[in-house]
Amino acid sequence: MTVIPDDLKAALIAAAHAAADVARVETLAYFRRSDLEAATKEDHRFDPVTEADRAAERAMRAVLARLRPEDAILGEEYGRSEGTSGLTWVLDPIDGTRGYISGTPVWGVLVSVAGPDGHPLFGLIDQPYIGERFAGGLGVAEVTGPLGRQTLACRAARPLSGATLFTTFPEVGTPADAGAFARVSRAARLTRYGADCYAYALVAAGQIDLVIEAGLQPYDIHAPIAVIEAAGGLVTDWQGGPARDGGRVLAAANAAIHGEAMALLNA
């Protein structure tokens, strides 16, 4: 990867925060409103898309069009816009729409920027209701929120038998995926559900050891990759390859527990 000049780093970091700032306003404008109605996007699965989702992505795109007009954008709601710089912004205005329409504080705004090789360079996981933002990449690894500013650092290695594992749904993915997940879950000390993108932030914050999910889209995982890698962790697919195209994802605090989990996923 080519070296990125400091002024470009600063511009990318500033643009990411500016995009997350406007998404925070748009998502909070609808959060916990009693008249919020969710539409069903797919026939086979309940996946609500809200006005907040669309409004937040439009606002982020407007910010990036102004600050980074030559970059491409891939967003959950409005697809791909081409660019000429080789850089691509990847946006998920509300990751965890089911958590959002239920009023929980574990959905998030995901903003990241990928280099010419497609790998995330910098990412933000923002939780607007808490006012908490996890940032990673380009030399940054920090969270700002109710406890102030803190450095992000993944946990040191511990055996899987003492580890905490998160996923969003107990069903995970296909029945085979669920079986693979269950092998890891049975070996872990504690399994928790329902945290959406917040689970990846907890890996980066050194609070938990593993997140295992299936059926992800690229915009679900780009920002978590940047934040977790910056904190010293790893995010791959279940075979140890790149996770940036989504699908089946294994996020780990360190290489030791990543290996232990991957062996059970593929047993």
Place this chain on the structure above:
Amino acid sequence: MTVIPDDLKAALIAAAHAAADVARVETLAYFRRSDLEAATKEDHRFDPVTEADRAAERAMRAVLARLRPEDAILGEEYGRSEGTSGLTWVLDPIDGTRGYISGTPVWGVLVSVAGPDGHPLFGLIDQPYIGERFAGGLGVAEVTGPLGRQTLACRAARPLSGATLFTTFPEVGTPADAGAFARVSRAARLTRYGADCYAYALVAAGQIDLVIEAGLQPYDIHAPIAVIEAAGGLVTDWQGGPARDGGRVLAAANAAIHGEAMALLNA
């Protein structure tokens, strides 16, 4: 129930807030610390008890001893202290210790006070990290937090097929309990996991329709009963009787969905 004078109401509400305030400080002092170690309280189940849990209950007991010296106290960590007033404070310093040691923002401090008949008169569900407090009873039904002060009001009736259901663990309780839960879950639009006491707050805030759990202790459910009843909802056991002794609990936004869920639980 006898009429409660206004000055006693005000004193009880003030004491509850004072107790929750000190618990907030104690629980946050340990939250997300990397050196936090959890002990295993029971052999058959992972149920960590932290120093924060104990410190928070001690602090609340000290506040109540000063402000309400004649009331009894029942706390998760230090058991029962007798009183002479007929009123009993019920305290859970950290409800959701597994969520707490994982760094999530859905654990809570539960503070409530029960009358001579044992039913909760007033309760608080406090989330210290978010800085959010749900209060209900004695004429109060409100949340204060990131969006300011808002009135709590449960949702109007909607069919179970359009409803959102929460529980903490997919296993729920015994295999028979889990089977009963699954009947409701299959009929609901959306089932979410892992929210601990925050799920009850979301019923009171009009965001979700149902919470179903099993194996609860009295200190897990007293404050949620007060908050949800104040917001217009119901909390009973799975047979429709009082839930204040814990066990199997059904919290509902309104009588219609309560009846629909109870029929399936007992089918």
